[in-house]
Amino acid sequence: MRLIALMxxxxxxxxxxxxxxxxxxxxxxxxxxxxxxxxxxxxxxxxDIADALRESTGQELPLWIAPHAPSQDAIHDGCPHPYQCVMxxxxxxxxxxxxxxxxxxxxxxxxxxxxQVASQTLRNIxxxxxxxxxxxxxxxxxxxxxxxxxxxxxxxxYDISIRPGHGCSIVPIHxxxxxxxxxVAEMSAAVDIDALARASVDAARLDGA
Numbered sequence: 001m002r003l004i005a006l007m008x009x010x011x012x013x014x015x016x017x018x019x020x021x022x023x024x025x026x027x028x029x030x031x032x033x034x035x036x037x038x039x040x041x042x043x044x045x046x047x048d049i050a051d052a053l054r055e056s057t058g059q060e061l062p063l064w065i066a067p068h069a070p071s072q073d074a075i076h077d078g079c080p081h082p083y084q085c086v087m088x089x090x091x092x093x094x095x096x097x098x099x100x101x102x103x104x105x106x107x108x109x110x111x112x113x114x115x116q117v118a119s120q121t122l123r124n125i126x127x128x129x130x131x132x133x134x135x136x137x138x139x140x141x142x143x144x145x146x147x148x149x150x151x152x153x154x155x156x157x158y159d160i161s162i163r164p165g166h167g168c169s170i171v172p173i174h175x176x177x178x179x180x181x182x183x184v185a186e187m188s189a190a191v192d193i194d195a196l197a198r199a200s201v202d203a204a205r206l207d208g209a
Contacts, residue, residue, distance in 0.1 A: 039165025
């Protein structure tokens with residue numbers, strides 16, 4: 001089983017990667033480079049997290065980096081701002097799907113924990129996933145933050161993930177928590193999220209290659 005993991009510099013997604021590796025999955029990492037909407041240290045921190053995961057899992061864990069700012073800009077300009085996070089997740093999932101297919105992966109790993117943040121309510125997850133037609137594995141979905149943090153500390157990623165500079169400056173003040181699937185479908189067509197994802201994949205690079 002080969003999977004592609006959407007991995008940020010935060011606490012949750014590295015733990016999700018580790019859990020899938022522990023059950024025998026071969027994992028490829030994909031980081032969506034959010035510059036300039038995240039701090040300049042994000043890429044260094046992601047590389048350090050990848051190294052920590054390689055040490056704790058014994059896997060190669062190739063790290064791909066894809067630009068995300070053009071997609072963020074298109075969403076900001078073409079969608080109501082409260083929907084920024086939901087649409088962002090839709091583009092990221094489609095980028096992971098397209099790159100994953102090129103690399104022979106059969107599903108996406110994400111670090112979602114139900115209800116932990118606005119984009120991870122059940123309604124929003126449903127809206128984010130509609131039309132994806134590609135499996136998404138969420139190994140942390142029923143875990144609380146303290147459980148996830150404990151694992152992160154055990155596998156050596158926690159101290160890296162809590163370094164300053166991982167925030168996103170384009171996040172709306174009042175993000176939608178109950179996304180309307182019909183509206184999401186209309187917005188997805190308006191900004192052509194599949195084209196955004198393809199452009200991101202075409203510009204992706206294998207770190208260190």
